[in-house]
Amino acid sequence: MRLTNIAPTPELQALDAAHHMHPFTANTALGRKGARIITRAQGVRLTDSDGVELIDGMAGLWCVNIGYGREELAEAAARQMRELPYYNTFFQTSHVPALQLAARLAELAPGDLNHVFFACSGSEANDTNIRMVRHYWALKGKPERRVIISRRNGYHGSTMGGGSLGGMAAMHAQGGLPIPDIVHIDQPYWWGEGGEMTAEEFGLARARQLEAKILELGPENVAAFIAEPVQGAGGVIIPPDSYWPEVQRIVDQYGILLIADEVITGFGRLGHWFGVQSYGIRPHIMTIAKGLSSGYQPIGGSIICDEVAGVIGRDEFNHGYTYSGHPVAAAVALENLRILEEERIIERVRDDVAPYLARAWGSLADHPLVGEAVSRGMMASVALTPDKAARARFVTEPGTVGYICREYSFANNLVMRHVGDRMIIAPPLVITRDDIDELVRRARLTLDQTHDHLRREGMLQAAA
Ligand SMILES: *Cc1c(COP(=O)(O)O)cnc(C)c1O
Secondary structure (H helix, E strand, C coil), X not given: CCCCCCCCHHHHHHHHXXXXXXXXXXXXXXXXXXXXXXXXXXXXXXXXXXXXXXXXXXXXXHCCCCCECCHHHHHXXXXXXXXXXXXXXXXXXXXXXXXXXXXXXXXHCCCCEEEEEEECCHHHHHHHHHHHHHXXXXXXCCCCXXXXXXXXXXXXXXXXXXXXXXXXXXXXXXXXXXXXCXXXXXXXXXXXXXXXXXXXXXXXXXHHHHHHHHHHHCHHHEEEEEECCCECCCCCECCCCXXXXXXXXXXXXXXCEEEEECCCCCCCCCCCCCHHHHHXXXXXXXXXXXXXXXXXXXXXXXXXXXXXXXXXXXXXXCCCCCCCCCHXXXXXXXXXXXXXXXXCHHHHHHHHHHHHHHXXXXXXXXXXXXXXXXXXXXXXXXXXCCCCCCCCCECCXXXXXXXXXXXXXXXXXXXXXXECCEEEECCCCCCCHHHHHHHHHHHHHHHHHHHHHHHHCCCXXXXX
């Protein structure tokens, strides 16, 4: 008997509904409907408690880069648990998995990003970053450099700090976010917000909002700018090519720190070890998590440049997590990095599967419901629209149509996610060409069914 087959699906669903509160979920409604219970997985496929197989177009939550079912990672965890299941690194001790992983990350990271502070998630790592950049400036005798600039519709996690850095209005509306001294500028989302500008003009304009905000606040008050190389949870928003070079010019000119949130784009998703390498960006700090362990263990962290680490190191930094650099998680991450390297998974993304995905996914652009079909590396999205030429939004509340589309996708045994009325995928990096074809076939079927549904219900109407 498998671990999870302890009861028939309805019983599992009833227990789940009665006691388990799901993240980012209207729990009462889900409880009535019943969650789909995933019991095992292999490669790019999940199996549910009824034995039905799904293609996981989201690699879990953007994290299972090497795919499911790798024995080597299970072995690495078991070995480490037997040898040293836990020890901390707070009080003048270290252990081999943490120091080895830090050294390996320093090797892989570009430039002089040579120092790693471990956390257990991306959110925690961004909380670390907030405290670290402010403390850095305080130690430099500039304590007034406290403000961190971020972007609307960016995602940086769900803790008080991470959620504040993020620019998700729905999150800010609950629980007293954002915390002080975090301000947001607009995102480089050309299809949705670019109006009459060309993508290149728009990319420059949105980058220059950063300059305008720095000048408005006074450069002497700004600590850092944080952004994802490609926005993930915001809907796989790929910036115009003009955007990042201009942002780099601005952070250089005003001497503010640049934090690249690589939680999704790190570890191969864009065809390089890190997304910044694919854009030629030079950050002072990178946030990492997700693909670091391919999701097999919860681990994240910050990779920090020589200058910032050197200054922070002058004093006791009063910060850390019980599980910072957890030996089992670190051992699993090391094994994951070994597999990514030895199996040349990232080169394969760059040279083969990402270009293949770009063509296959891009073919959806001819669908009547699709305004744009874009990808970068192994992240892709389509914008749903009632009127392609006008790049129009639906008259219904944003997310209504996306949710309908998502329901069809799930019924077609394809995990696609919706963000508002964009549909997104980020499959495991090990996906094959055949599985990409099958994924896109199911996505097209899903779009057809959604289109029929909208026609039937009279919902193909553009907002004024
Ligand atoms: C998922 C994510 C986070 C938060 O990571 P958690 O491990 O969920 O806390 C932060 N930044 C980005 C870009 C993410 O996608």
